[in-house]
Amino acid sequence: MATIRDIAKQMGLSVSTVSRALNDNQRISARTRKKVKQMAAQLGYQPNYNARNLTNQEANAVGVIFPVNNRVVDNIFYVGLLRGINERLTAKNFVLSVAIGNATEQVLENVKSMINRAQIKRFILLYSHINDPIIELLRKQDVEFVTVGKPAAGQNWPYVDNNNVKAGADATRFLINHYQVSHPVFAESPNGWPYELDCREGYLKEMAQTNRKPVIFAVPDDNDSQLTQLITANPQMDGIVATDDYTGLLIYHRFKALFPDKSIEVIGFNNSLPNELTDQHFHSVDLHPKEMGKAAVDLLFSEEAGKPQRAIVTHTV
Amino acid sequence: MATIRDIAKQMGLSVSTVSRALNDNQRISARTRKKVKQMAAQLGYQPNYNARNLTNQEANAVGVIFPVNNRVVDNIFYVGLLRGINERLTAKNFVLSVAIGNATEQVLENVKSMINRAQIKRFILLYSHINDPIIELLRKQDVEFVTVGKPAAGQNWPYVDNNNVKAGADATRFLINHYQVSHPVFAESPNGWPYELDCREGYLKEMAQTNRKPVIFAVPDDNDSQLTQLITANPQMDGIVATDDYTGLLIYHRFKALFPDKSIEVIGFNNSLPNELTDQHFHSVDLHPKEMGKAAVDLLFSEEAGKPQRAIVTHTV
DNA sequence: CTGAAAGCGCTTACAG
DNA sequence: CTGAAAGCGCTTACAG
Numbered sequence: 249m250a251t252i253r254d255i256a257k258q259m260g261l262s263v264s265t266v267s268r269a270l271n272d273n274q275r276i277s278a279r280t281r282k283k284v285k286q287m288a289a290q291l292g293y294q295p296n297y298n299a300r301n302l303t304n305q306e307a308n309a310v311g312v313i314f315p316v317n318n319r320v321v322d323n324i325f326y327v328g329l330l331r332g333i334n335e336r337l338t339a340k341n342f343v344l345s346v347a348i349g350n351a352t353e354q355v356l357e358n359v360k361s362m363i364n365r366a367q368i369k370r371f372i373l374l375y376s377h378i379n380d381p382i383i384e385l386l387r388k389q390d391v392e393f394v395t396v397g398k399p400a401a402g403q404n405w406p407y408v409d410n411n412n413v414k415a416g417a418d419a420t421r422f423l424i425n426h427y428q429v430s431h432p433v434f435a436e437s438p439n440g441w442p443y444e445l446d447c448r449e450g451y452l453k454e455m456a457q458t459n460r461k462p463v464i465f466a467v468p469d470d471n472d473s474q475l476t477q478l479i480t481a482n483p484q485m486d487g488i489v490a491t492d493d494y495t496g497l498l499i500y501h502r503f504k505a506l507f508p509d510k511s512i513e514v515i516g517f518n519n520s521l522p523n524e525l526t527d528q529h530f531h532s533v534d535l536h537p538k539e540m541g542k543a544a545v546d547l548l549f550s551e552e553a554g555k556p557q558r559a560i561v562t563h564t565v
Numbered sequence: 566m567a568t569i570r571d572i573a574k575q576m577g578l579s580v581s582t583v584s585r586a587l588n589d590n591q592r593i594s595a596r597t598r599k600k601v602k603q604m605a606a607q608l609g610y611q612p613n614y615n616a617r618n619l620t621n622q623e624a625n626a627v628g629v630i631f632p633v634n635n636r637v638v639d640n641i642f643y644v645g646l647l648r649g650i651n652e653r654l655t656a657k658n659f660v661l662s663v664a665i666g667n668a669t670e671q672v673l674e675n676v677k678s679m680i681n682r683a684q685i686k687r688f689i690l691l692y693s694h695i696n697d698p699i700i701e702l703l704r705k706q707d708v709e710f711v712t713v714g715k716p717a718a719g720q721n722w723p724y725v726d727n728n729n730v731k732a733g734a735d736a737t738r739f740l741i742n743h744y745q746v747s748h749p750v751f752a753e754s755p756n757g758w759p760y761e762l763d764c765r766e767g768y769l770k771e772m773a774q775t776n777r778k779p780v781i782f783a784v785p786d787d788n789d790s791q792l793t794q795l796i797t798a799n800p801q802m803d804g805i806v807a808t809d810d811y812t813g814l815l816i817y818h819r820f821k822a823l824f825p826d827k828s829i830e831v832i833g834f835n836n837s838l839p840n841e842l843t844d845q846h847f848h849s850v851d852l853h854p855k856e857m858g859k860a861a862v863d864l865l866f867s868e869e870a871g872k873p874q875r876a877i878v879t880h881t882v
Numbered sequence: 883c884t885g886a887a888a889g890c891g892c893t894t895a896c897a898g
Numbered sequence: 899c900t901g902a903a904a905g906c907g908c909t910t911a912c913a914g
Contacts, residue, residue: 249681251907262885267909277883294681298624299907301615302890309662320641327631327640327665334665338675343683344663345626348644348651358655364566364611366660568891579901584893594899616891619906 250291259287270295297343306369310337310548311362313382314348315375316355321494325518325537326374329396332541333372340549352381363389372396372544376407376442394548396540398558400442408543408559410535412443415563416450419489419515419533422565424458427513429487435465435499436491444491447517451489467495475502490516493532500530517563534564567608576604587612614660623686627654627865628679630699631665632692633672638811642835642854643691646713649858650689657866669698680706689713689861693724693759711865713857715875717759725860725876727852729760732880733767736806736832736850739882741775744830746804750780752816753808761808764834768806784812792819807833810849817847834880851881 252266259266261284269276269284276284287293301307312333314326334344345368347358359382362368369391373383376397386393387405395407416434423429434451436444448464455462463485465478479485479502488503490496496516503512515531543559569583576583578601586593586601593601604610618624629650631643651661662685664675676699679685686708690700693714703710704722712724733751740746751768753761765781772779780802782795796802796819805820807813813833820829832848860876 253907263908264886264910265884267907268884271909275883280883294678296619296907297683298615298618299890300909302613302619302892303907303909305890307615314644314647320644323644324637324640327637327643330631330663330665331667334663334675335667335671338666338671338678341678341682343679344665346647346651346661346663348647348661349655350648350652354652354655358651361611361655361658362660365658366614570891580892581894581902582900584891585900588893592899597899613891616906617893619908620891620893622906 250293255287307367309343309345309368311368311371312346313373328537329541332538336542336545370548394544406557408540410563411560412446413450415533416447417454418565420451420454423487423513429513431484432487433463433485434489435467435495438466447491488514493518567610572604624684626660626662626685628685628688629663630690645854646858649855653859653862687865711861723874725857727880728877729763730767732850733764734771735882737768737771740804740830746830748801749804749806750802751806752782752784752812755783764808805831810835
């Protein structure tokens with residue numbers, strides 16, 4: 249592999265000049281910069297990241313942190329994010345390092361190692377949990393980070409997210425306008441994630457505007473009889489707005505099992521399930537994970553004076 | 566951050582001795598090694614990876630390469646693999662770097678950069694395609710790599726895989742023995758991936774042994790009428806062995822739509838779908854992606870004389 | 883506009 | 899058993 253020293257020798261220049269030329273330092277004449285770059289290309293020069301990182305005391309890498317516990321279906325979303333993130337990173341000659349583990353302690357060690365040993369200074373968290381020890385750690389360190397999903401009320405850090413209030417309203421309106429749904433219920437997890445609160449707000453707003461009585465389901469992950477109760481207690485329901493495709497499909501199947509002859513329309517978020525797994529009564533709001541990944545990187549590297557603290561990716565129904 | 570120089574000063578030793586002690590070099594007395602490590606712990610010493618990598622001319626990182634085109638459902642499997650891979654890597658103080666992109670050319674550049682600039686010498690490919698330019702590149706370079714999935718006939722490199730012949734047979738027998746299925750059909754993609762050929766072989770073997778007539782479906786990704794034809798042409802079918810959960814669910818839904826009253830049992834591979842998305846007639850062979858990830862790393866770092874060229878992870882029905 | 887030199891934090895061949 | 903020194907390939911303050 250050719251080094252800057254090789255280029256320097258070849259051209260009768262010093263390594264300092266070559267280094268500066270390659271980094272487009274204005275102190276080097278435009279002519280010299282150009283010639284150095286040509287020679288670099290000719291020799292197939294590739295910068296050695298380890299050397300540069302050592303000198304800079306900072307790695308050209310972004311740490312991407314996965315949540316500890318997640319539902320398998322969410323993995324679909326994470327890989328979409330990775331695609332967007334890496335598209336932006338390669339353009340910046342940055343590298344994508346991942347931290348993933350089965351216990352918070354493991355991931356925490358992983359991240360500490362990234363900071364102290366690998367000298368990584370920028371992170372993207374693929375989640376945004378409240379009281380998360382990883383986030384606590386990052387806030388204390390001299391590093392930049394961005395979460396996918398906004399922080400809970402009272403907390404504040406840079407994030408990328410969708411406009412979930414609007415998405416909730418849009419989804420509700422979609423069922424009402426395009427599928428003649430009269431009594432859509434809103435289904436959320438018992439966890440009350442921040443984005444769910446927003447979706448619900450949008451749903452409530454839309455229901456109020458159209459003079460409908462809202463119904464909220466808190467759908468347990470593993471309590472089928474409770475779900476059955478919720479459904480049978482609401483015989484009028486003919487639509488479901490679910491905070492994610494998974495929850496939506498869960499209720500949909502349960503409903504169909506209970507009332508094979510009743511028809512119902514469902515809309516979820518994420519667009520995380522391939523169409524073939526669902527059917528014509530199942531719809532989805534596309535949250536564009538890849539775009540969110542790109543936006544996360546842009547935010548992370550933003551250098552503006554009034555540094556933006558968030559980026560909102562537009563969803564499509 | 567404390568460096569080995571700090572430890573050396575503190576103890577009145579040379580940096581050489583400290584470096585050797587930390588690396589457990591036998592030339593340093595056991596006593597000194599112990600004391601150096603104690604001091605390192607006390608000072609909160611953390612090795613600087615960039616410095617070490619520069620000296621070693623090799624990064625402590627493994628490049629994990631995603632396939633360019635994949636079905637979204639496969640993402641579930643990839644994240645499982647990542648979990649296993651990273652579990653092993655952190656134990657080795659290695660870092661996980663990912664290469665992912667939308668076009669072969671992009672990923673190729675990404676990988677080249679990993680080799681030449683980041684000095685990464687080990688790779689895991691999350692797929693095993695025939696005539697893949699990335700694999701071609703890796704073979705030419707002085708690097709180690711392992712694929713998830715075995716190479717096509719005629720090609721040869723280290724890989725991790727399941728015993729797919731056995732899995733195909735086990736799945737077929739499972740339907741026959743536990744669900745009284747009489748006429749299971751075998752469903753595969755039109756691509757003829759190597760693992761599908763093996764599954765099919767297992768299916769055929771089991772069918773022959775039980776004196777049944779085998780039926781093979783090549784299920785098109787997006788040709789519903791062709792699938793309908795296949796199903797209606799085989800009215801006797803009462804079971805489906807599919808090369809993956811996705812294909813299985815596809816046929817299952819189609820079948821149910823055509824014959825709501827007929828019952829059918831399905832078994833797929835990967836266990837990639839959460840149970841709630843399916844139902845009691847849908848079964849799955851668990852391929853243990855996390856274990857496969859671990860096995861891939863073990864293989865990649867194996868130093869044995871008769872270096873193993875593959876690792877087989879046991880599936881469970 | 884360009885260069886000589888120091889330094890980033892390690893490892894290891896050479897010397898004792 | 900331990901140390902002094904060179905070197906990995908960069909960047910940049912200092913000097914001219």
